[in-house]
Amino acid sequence: MSLNRREFIAIGGAAAAATALAPGLRLVELAQARSPDEAVTSLQRWGLLVDIGKCHDCDACVTACHEENGIQSHGRPATDAQWIRKVTLKDKQTGYVQTLPVMCQHCEHPPCVDVCPTGASFKRADGIVLVDKHICIGCRYCMMACPYKARSFVHEKTTEQKPHAPRGMGTVESCTLCVHRVDAGKIPACVEACNKDGNQAMVFGDLKDPNSAITKQLASAPSTQLRPDLNLNTGVRYRGI
């Protein structure tokens, strides 16, 4: 497997041509079979598509995310960490109400990364935007810069962290796209919960794989970014807003 991948990287353009010839078979294989000792590459870009038409009054995604990542409420909504939240939109003219989950949009050009003075806020090669809490100094510039209010500051001492999701007082955190699950070939917890207990409104996948479900869905019907005017080329897309 890793040989295929190295070959693929080495021959670059030729490999892309081969992919087109052998309808994407190899790319799909590669997307799912990165071994633990291989570094992520920009051959993939992970993304989410949320169909607001299907998203109703339910918070399966929020509950699942906070359970998966060990986010606990201290009963102080103003400062409690929030990796994902449900936002309600109301058309003032017609009174039509929609709800949508909003989390880190995993921007291609992330303002949070631009402003971070230490390099703690960074984008992985595969498009996942993270905070390296080992070097975060808690200045919260990134929270100011994020147009989606996606980030939270951990005010309290943390306890009962999940082994796969370290989190600590004095650092900033946000949706990691469940990077620990993605690295293991699984889908994010919110998407899994939405498909199981919710309204099947979320699709996760590789935006660079022409044969992934998400790419096909994005290519076949209109969708939008939140605040497309900012030109951040978000990895999270919405349909039906």
Added chain:
Amino acid sequence: MRRKTTIIAGVIAALAAGLFAVGMVRATDSAAKSGGPGPVVKIHRGEQCVEDTGYMRRNHMKVILHQRDKTMHQGIRTAKHSLKNCVDCHADPVTGSVLGQDGFCASCHEYASVKIDCFSCHTDKADKAALATLPPPKPATGVKP
């Protein structure tokens, strides 16, 4: 004034003597177990660490630091040098933790008076799912680092 100074000096001397005595008791306590002063580190699982014991004693922090950056930035998640792997294997079977009085990490770091930052973010408890795949714990063997 003079009298006051004498009293203070006396109190300090008494305190110092007390501390010394406590230190002696602790030292003889661990010396009894292992033939010299110093902490006793309890090993519960496995025959062999991921590297030689001598190498790990000197370099475990370098090994963890190197793996930390590879995991964080490149998504490399090999178990061998991961902190999670250390914790899963070295956690006390009773407390489930590497901290606490006899905790694997705590016993040495407390003795050496080195503050560990890892566990202000990372959990000090073993991952229950991972424990199922590890060899079962044995009665602790005490080693002196």
